[in-house]
Amino acid sequence: MYKFGSSVFLAVFTLSILLSLTHESSGKEVTRGPYLQSMTSNSVVVRWRTDDPMSSFVRYGSNPWNLDQSASSPGYHTDHVVQVSGLKSGTRYYYSVGSRNESLAGGNGKHFWTTAPQIGQRQPTRIWIIGDSGTANDNARMVYQAFRTWTRMRGADVWLMLGDNAYNTGTDAEYQKAVFDIYPEMLGQVPVWPTLGNHDGGSADSETQSGVYYDIFTLPTQGQAGGMPSGTEAYYSFDHGRVHFICLDSHDTNRDSNGAMAKWLEADLNETTADWIITFFHHPPYTKGSHNSDNPKDSGGRMVEMRENILPILEAGGVDLVFTGHSHSYERSFLVHGHYGFSDSLEKSMILNSGDGRISGDGAYQKETNKHVGTVYVVAGSSGKISGGSLDHPVNFASINELGSVALDIDGPTLKAKFINNEGSISDWFEMQK
Template identity: 55%
Template sequence: MHHILMALILFSYIPSQEKYTMISLPETQEYFGNVEGSILSCIRGPYLQIGNPHSIIIRWRTDIDTNSRVRYGIDSTSLDQRVDSLSITTEHEVTLTGLLPNTKYYYSVETMNEILSTGYNNYFITAPLTGTKKKTRIWILGDSGTANDNAASVRDAYYNLSEDIHTDLWVMLGDNAYSNGTDAEYQSAVFNMYPNMLKKSVLWPAFGNHDGYSANSDNQTGIFYDIFTLPTNAEAGGIASGTEAYYSFDYANIHFICLNSHDIDRSVKGKMCSWLQDDLYDTNQEWVIAYWHHPAYTKGSHDSDTESQLI
């Protein structure tokens, strides 16, 4: 029997202007901010995407085109493995494979010649093998794209609560960047807001109506789909959805399902519903957590009895 949870939780945050730039330091040190005279800067990230027991994606953005390198290892003083990409770009995406499950890895984001982001806080812990029973810490945020004082208070409250306990994964429930989901708004509301969490825990976002002002789920174009790398082919478990607009993944003994409640056909005979039925039928996980942006019932700032999209 599955224990099914529907995540409909609302939180928010504020940015702290933070930027990484290149400098040569020992692996056990960490640095932030600008270095006088430097030319190349890491202006977004690093941030983690699509993690499973044996692989993970690391993304970051630089202010000028360059190649990509990630060095990594289980000892922060000896990053003895690396993955290089010769592609010249400002949007860097490197996949690490052959990883051990439930293992802490330290990593350094670089070019072929310079270190961009390194230190003892640059680490991730791979997912355990699917089906493993373990205590799991999940951070769930919704409508978090306000980037104001209230949002900052929620962030700080969670950081104080979690202290040194690792967050295994975190979920955004949509409206991740107000008001129009522009790239600059994502920078303020997401990347400047939680740089430490982004580099240590995989983020699994849902699509909201404010994200939809700058993106289209039918063809998966726009800012949301440019910024995030999400599973389409069951890369982290579940059934392949064939789209980043909705997807599923496994972590330990939990099966997660992320649905699109904004700009995808939500009818019973639609593709998303058909995929959902197959995905639910296929999973043997003890827990199922399904989440999306619009609540099934609300009488707050919206009314699900009168608003056509909610009905």
């Protein structure tokens, strides 16, 4: 009898374990995200993945214990995409994601988004920028942790990824390891705006906007977040208060000066009235790191083409800062204008300010708002690995072979940039003023 009772107990125990395992693996798991996309002053796109198809619901509200509003999209999916609209600008909302019946992630103090300020409204803005981060290893983790330690409660408002976000060919499994498993907290709080790198291009095609990169990211094609409609996710622009961001595709889109991307870029720059214009793409116009922008054969000539064809448009349009990756180092230029050739053609007159650009040093780089002239170029491709190089391009003030990322703080007429290395030290910094 005793023996019988104990085996019944064992059977019931085993059955309950089996049931709970079945329960968990039958569509009750969030396996990716949630992550935020295409933030505007009144909307955000929330995305996540579940192991089984289910309905898509976002619950949100002004505190995590009272998510009294909801948004959904029709059908049953494993990859969930929900547009939340009708939000107040510059406002924090807490949220959870799940099905019609239950919330599966969020609903706590760690899951929130903050809508962008109204376009044109002045508001202090913090931007986090990582490049070539897709190594999925401790290098990437250290760079992430160093930034989080530095930024603490303030957090970032905008997050840029400069390409090669997932090695080696940008597959979905590689994106899981290099992006979703490395930055889960930040992905749930800060909208990420990517550009396509050559490694991401291994599993994506820009002309058809298809493949893993285009499946994972929801990017504005119709000017939904400000700027000129581009008609493609390969290149796009958006506004955050008085800052205008432009993403270009240097890898897989025509880089001619009369191509569709260049024409759109010109029109977009003509249209913007923002105080600050920041452009980002993958291939650096000036680098002597693991790639050499003086070699027309390096990277299929993409660096030379971007420099010769696209930089004149950017500079005529008053772009203040250009961020790229591809070389796995940090390289930062002086305030420059009009240098479109090889490095041996650099003339003194093209360097508008040969100082360090530091308020505490030679003084901040000054940009007169009516003339717009002067751009700083930053290669920030060391967020996942470092690869050295001669690191001596004459256009650059700083060339540093360290792991790290860039933090930008913009407040009215002042912009402050910092390169934060993997140990949390500020290895370079500069300021711009208007």
